[in-house]
Amino acid sequence: MIRKTRLFTPGPTPLLPAAQFAMAAADMHHRTPEFRALFQRVLAQLKVFVGTQNDVLLLSSSGTGAMEAAVANLTSPGEKVLVLTAGKFGERWRDLAKAYGCEPVVLSAPYGQTFDLADVKKALTPEIKAVLMQASETSTAVNHDVQGVAKLIKEVAPEALLVVDGITGLGTTHFDVDGWGIDVLIGGSQKAVMIPPGLAYLSVSEKAWAAMEKSKNPRYYFDLRKERKNQVKGETAYTPAVALVAGLGAALDYIAGQANGNLEQGRIALVNNAIVNAAATRAGLTALGFTLFAPTSPSAAATAVAVPEGMDSSDVVKALKTRFASVIANGQGEMKGKIFRVAHLGFFDYLDTIAFLGAMEHIAKDTLKLPVEWGQAVAAAQKVYAEAASK
Amino acid sequence: MIRKTRLFTPGPTPLLPAAQFAMAAADMHHRTPEFRALFQRVLAQLKVFVGTQNDVLLLSSSGTGAMEAAVANLTSPGEKVLVLTAGKFGERWRDLAKAYGCEPVVLSAPYGQTFDLADVKKALTPEIKAVLMQASETSTAVNHDVQGVAKLIKEVAPEALLVVDGITGLGTTHFDVDGWGIDVLIGGSQKAVMIPPGLAYLSVSEKAWAAMEKSKNPRYYFDLRKERKNQVKGETAYTPAVALVAGLGAALDYIAGQANGNLEQGRIALVNNAIVNAAATRAGLTALGFTLFAPTSPSAAATAVAVPEGMDSSDVVKALKTRFASVIANGQGEMKGKIFRVAHLGFFDYLDTIAFLGAMEHIAKDTLKLPVEWGQAVAAAQKVYAEAASK
Incomplete structure (x- = not known):
């Protein structure tokens, strides 16, 4: 049979055929007007897909790379970050925070559950520099209340940054990035955007850009300030995954095409x-x-x-x-x-x-x-x- | 949604992705050793797919082209052919026979039904040069009894050729081409072999080759004798649909792969x-x-x-x-x-x-x-x- x-x-996730064909056809050098035009178009589409006026950057890495970029660019050793964890990907935030010398304050919920917002509120002390959480915890298939957490931050810890792993949340959850105040929202290519792994994207708020200047962490490949300077011109700091960028453009075209463009x-x-x-x-x-x-x-x-x-x-x-x-x-x-x-x-x-x-x-x-x-x-x-x- | x-x-029918990719990659000239090697491999695979020791030829045309090739090469004006028809594709045999000046003896069954073999037997008079039928009549989704008709021909009209449109029958019906004595069996690329339209293939028995020498019909693009001379060397008389040949090879590889090669x-x-x-x-x-x-x-x-x-x-x-x-x-x-x-x-x-x-x-x-x-x-x-x- x-x-x-x-x-x-x-x-x-299943590959979109139109994206596969666009990838196969992506026979271009990345330091050319052709690529710059493609890249700028895709970045503009991504802003709409994420639903934000903030900058959106593309990285040639898996989603974990963008998670590391957030930690490396926004924190400094010894700082307190609040990690909301209820599964394997929440634990990744904890491990990343530790790897960069932060002091993670870990608020856990059992696998299969989400946090009590009252506990989150208690944990949001003035020393918390950033809150790290998932929108959708893929390991347990649990949805976390990003809107609720964002509201609490505005109320009780307005200095803290909200950093959200939306790798499986983007394209499956309605977000109001700018309205709620999500400072960093991270996505990955092999998820709702229907192409293979290899690209991550993230939106970065002005508040996050400001915080980045104070970070004392070493960073090079994932230096977001350098990427921003390049990407605003349709360039990338390092060699981008060209075919995946072309595939992403085709996939975003397809998603738009489902609603008359x-x-x-x-x-x-x-x-x-x-x-x-x-x-x-x-x-x-x-x-x-x-x-x-x-x-x-x-x-x-x-x-x-x-x-x-x-x-x-x-x-x-x-x-x-x-x-x-x-x-x-x-x-x-x-x-x-x-x-x-x-x-x-x-x-x-x-x-x-x-x-x-x-x-x-x-x-x-x-x-x-x-x-x-x-x-x-x-x-x-x-x-x-x-x-x-x-x- | x-x-x-x-x-x-x-x-x-749905395209096999592996065949689509092989088609996309088929960037070759058709008068080269590369194409000859591909073409000979595909012809050899097709013989196994059809299940015959007879020659199998590929034509760059739709299945109707191969139906025309059969009539043009095997009949002469004024000859009687028995057309078994129970739908639109049976009627196509009748129209083709008329177009080449044959006298079609038409045995019809109502749409949705098949013929009574007793009626076929009666119609198999000694003047009948060929029997033209479908294995599967696509317009009504009816299966005809090719084995039964083949048996009758052997019994009562052993000189007659059996020409079968297997365009939707191949890959959906078990045939014993050589055992039953099917002289011509025709297939099309956009059917069970999972690639787009544009190629037809047909098996031709020695009895059919012999009959071809006596035909008085004009023929050029569909001159099977000329194709045979070329195809035995991995050539084609006219420019072949190269990408479809490559896709067909990939599809036959896939079909073999479903049974360990x-x-x-x-x-x-x-x-x-x-x-x-x-x-x-x-x-x-x-x-x-x-x-x-x-x-x-x-x-x-x-x-x-x-x-x-x-x-x-x-x-x-x-x-x-x-x-x-x-x-x-x-x-x-x-x-x-x-x-x-x-x-x-x-x-x-x-x-x-x-x-x-x-x-x-x-x-x-x-x-x-x-x-x-x-x-x-x-x-x-x-x-x-x-x-x-x-x-």
């Missing part, structure tokens, strides 16, 4: 697409007998579910790959074997959700020996979709 | 893939209240169903495109508005079938106002698939 490879993973509307449609598919998937998997791992604050980027007691999520991951060439993500770290994660961000559509749930019914029945009535997960998703479509 | 374009049409086994798997997906689709659409248009001899290339009395299949085609960016085929000619057709040939898999049926449930409910219980079409397909997979 033919089995098409299907990525249902929260990064890399209006990229802002296209971004909103993309977020709503993730929200509806996530809700349909939660309904489908719940109908099959799985328990939502993040029932109270689920991310629209991915859905994490726990397999029933005594079962191994690795078996689900393996069977789905073997039987249907479909790839989902296992739990990370101590969650491995206990949960699996299926993504909805980027180039995913409702028919992908239907196909995934149809396949999961076979796996639930044959691999996990759950009582399955054919069509039950699909039916639950269809109800959610039909209701959303009728609005 | 994101809506991925999905072709569920019996040609063009064994192309014959890969072809068998591809046919079985179509058979299972067709059966699952028939079950799903029947569960939704549609009537099979070809209940007794359904093709595995495509499924045709009639919409309930008073409804218009054009509405289904339109709604599926508008709401889900999924393309199916309307009926052709007088069947337009009465039936629709969904394909299973080539680069289709079971999850495509699930996705299609999931979408069709929405269309049946909202567009046709049929009583739909969510998941019912998917469930019927899952039962069929589970039973096939358990064998």
Whole structure:
């Protein structure tokens, strides 16, 4: 039987064919007017995609590189930063802060949950220079309340910078970057923007630019001040990943094309697409007998579910790959074997959700020996979709 | 919402990405050792894909070009040919025969049905020079009994040539070309071999080569004798569609790759893939209240169903495109508005079938106002698939 490879993973996500072709065609030198024109166009599109008047810079690195850039440029050794962590990527903020000699004040929530804003408020003491958090914690598929945290910072710690890892949050969450006051918002190429890994992008507020001047950290490749000086002219400080830039332009064109060329509307449609598919998937998997791992604050980027007691999520991951060439993500770290994660961000559509749930019914029945009535997960998703479509 | 374009049409069919990339990379001149090596490799692969020891030739034309080549090379004006027709493509054989001044003896079956072999036997008089038929009549999604007709020819008209349009039959039907005695079997590139239109291929028996010497028809571009002389050396008489040849090679590699590199086994798997997906689709659409248009001899290339009395299949085609960016085929000619057709040939898999049926449930409910219980079409397909997979 033919089995098409299907990525249902929260990064890399399925590649947009138009972006693949643009990448294949990107046979140009990066110190030319052609590249400068492309790069300036993509940076302008990215500002609309992020939804900000702040500068948006592109880095040739993974998202972690942009996280490091934020820490390296905005902090100094010995400073206190508040790290909000509830999973593997929150822990990365803690580790980065430590690597640069900061004193991280760590506010944790258990895996699968988000923080209590009252605790965040208490932790926002005057010494906190920056708050580091995720919009969507990919390892647990939990959504954090960026708007709520931003509001608290304005109230009780207006000097602190808000630095948000939106790597899986961008394109799956509605942000008002400038209205809420997000100083740095970070995205990655292999997520909602439908291209391979290799590029990170981040918006930087004036408040953040000012703070950067005071940082005593060493920085070179990730020196954002140097990048800003170059990128405003369509240049990059170091050799950029040219093909990925071309692919990103094509992907942003596609997203705009979903809303008659209006990229802002296209971004909103993309977020709503993730929200509806996530809700349909939660309904489908719940109908099959799985328990939502993040029932109270689920991310629209991915859905994490726990397999029933005594079962191994690795078996689900393996069977789905073997039987249907479909790839989902296992739990990370101590969650491995206990949960699996299926993504909805980027180039995913409702028919992908239907196909995934149809396949999961076979796996639930044959691999996990759950009582399955054919069509039950699909039916639950269809109800959610039909209701959303009728609005 | 994101809506991925999905072709569920019996040609063009979804493109294999590996073939698209091979086409994009096919930057070569056709009068070079590089092209000759590619072309000879692809011709050798095609022989295995067709399953014959006969010569297989490639033509840069649509499948109709190869149909014309068969008539132009194998008949002479005034000769009698038996045309078995039960749809638009059978009628094309009749029109081609007339265009070349033959006297077609037309044996028709009503649209949606196949011929009675007893009638074929009666029509096989000694004057019949050739029998022209389809393996799969794409316009009605009916399968014809090529093996049965071949057997009759051996019994009662052993001089007659058997010329089969296998354009949607190849890759969806098991043939024994040499064992049954098919003199010409014709395929097209935009069908089971997963690449765009532009190439046709055909196998030619020794009996057909001998008959060709006696034809009095004019022929130039489609002179198969000239092509044979060239193609045996890896050349073509006229400029070949180079990129499509490269794509075809990549697609045949992919089909072989589905069976550990064994192309014959890969072809068998591809046919079985179509058979299972067709059966699952028939079950799903029947569960939704549609009537099979070809209940007794359904093709595995495509499924045709009639919409309930008073409804218009054009509405289904339109709604599926508008709401889900999924393309199916309307009926052709007088069947337009009465039936629709969904394909299973080539680069289709079971999850495509699930996705299609999931979408069709929405269309049946909202567009046709049929009583739909969510998941019912998917469930019927899952039962069929589970039973096939358990064998």
